[in-house]
Amino acid sequence: MYNSKPTNSDLPSSSRLLKSTIIAAAVAVLFLVTIVLPAEYGIDPTGIGRALGLAEMGEIKTQLAEERDADAILDAASADAAIIQPPQPAQALDVAGAAGAAGSASAAAVEPVPEAKSAWRDEMRVELSTGQGAEVKLAMNAGEQATFSWMVEGGVVNFDTHGDGGGRSTSYEKGRGVPADEGVLEAAFDGNHGWFWRNRGSAPVTVIIRTGGAYSAMKRVI
Numbered sequence: 001m002y003n004s005k006p007t008n009s010d011l012p013s014s015s016r017l018l019k020s021t022i023i024a025a026a027v028a029v030l031f032l033v034t035i036v037l038p039a040e041y042g043i044d045p046t047g048i049g050r051a052l053g054l055a056e057m058g059e060i061k062t063q064l065a066e067e068r069d070a071d072a073i074l075d076a077a078s079a080d081a082a083i084i085q086p087p088q089p090a091q092a093l094d095v096a097g098a099a100g101a102a103g104s105a106s107a108a109a110v111e112p113v114p115e116a117k118s119a120w121r122d123e124m125r126v127e128l129s130t131g132q133g134a135e136v137k138l139a140m141n142a143g144e145q146a147t148f149s150w151m152v153e154g155g156v157v158n159f160d161t162h163g164d165g166g167g168r169s170t171s172y173e174k175g176r177g178v179p180a181d182e183g184v185l186e187a188a189f190d191g192n193h194g195w196f197w198r199n200r201g202s203a204p205v206t207v208i209i210r211t212g213g214a215y216s217a218m219k220r221v222i
């Protein structure tokens with residue numbers, strides 16, 4: 001047994017090494033564009049990721065990250081406000097102030113609800129354990145309007161009303177610690193438009209969502 005040194009003829013040529021490097025780089029870029037970007041960030045320039053179901057996964061991941069960051073910002077702001085807010089002395093309300101407050105409460109109570117609210121097309125119950133999130137979307141065309149009403153049994157939720165489709169995304173409204181919401185959702189573009197809820201409480205809750213108006217389908221995404 002003995003070891004022999006390779007001759008120059010046994011070693012790959014510079015052109016062969018360059019060709020192998022180019023092929024490897026091309027494969028890596030293709031994998032990045034068709035698999036990694038859609039699955040992780042919802043970016044799908046080729047359309048292959050959406051066909052494989054990866055783009056929707058990436059959009060959900062991005063949305064969860066945005067919701068987590070928003071929670072962190074709100075928590076930090078609440079903590080800062082609690083630290084710097086000086087204690088306020090108790091003050092008695094005068095008659096005019098009390099009347100104004102009562103008037104505001106009455107106005108809020110009788111605020112008109114969206115038209116055709118009584119004619120719901122769909123209803124869905126979404127159970128959320130502590131820390132769990134869920135998303136319900138309506139398939140809508142640009143300009144279509146859907147009435148909605150949702151409420152939480154057993155607590156409150158953080159929510160994000162948003163839309164995505166055709167490489168576009170938008171957020172219509174966000175809230176934290178909300179027990180209910182209702183109104184009219186108008187699609188800014190063709191795609192899926194709806195709600196993401198997360199239960200940040202210490203006990204399970206159930207979100208009841210009712211919808212009506214112009215849309216082709218209602219589905220739970222996660």
